[in-house]
Amino acid sequence: MGRRRHSIMSEQLKTELAKELGFYDTVEKEGWGGIRAKDAGNMVKRAIELAERAAKKSDL
Numbered sequence: 001m002g003r004r005r006h007s008i009m010s011e012q013l014k015t016e017l018a019k020e021l022g023f024y025d026t027v028e029k030e031g032w033g034g035i036r037a038k039d040a041g042n043m044v045k046r047a048i049e050l051a052e053r054a055a056k057k058s059d060l
Contacts, residue, residue, distance in 0.1 A: 009047055013047065014043065015027070017043045017047060018039075018043065021039065021042055021043060023035055023036075026039075
């Protein structure tokens with residue numbers, strides 16, 4: 001029926017971001033499906049910021 005989505009972010013990166021953003025306790029209790037849409041959006045935003053910073057460093 002439903003397709004399984006493949007994550008672009010590694011599990012390690014998602015875990016680090018969830019800890020940094022303060023909702024890892026929810027992930028531990030309920031899994032990734034238990035986080036709020038706002039938290040997921042903030043996690044993606046932070047991942048983009050990190051990727052942009054890494055790309056900028058590699059250009060130097």
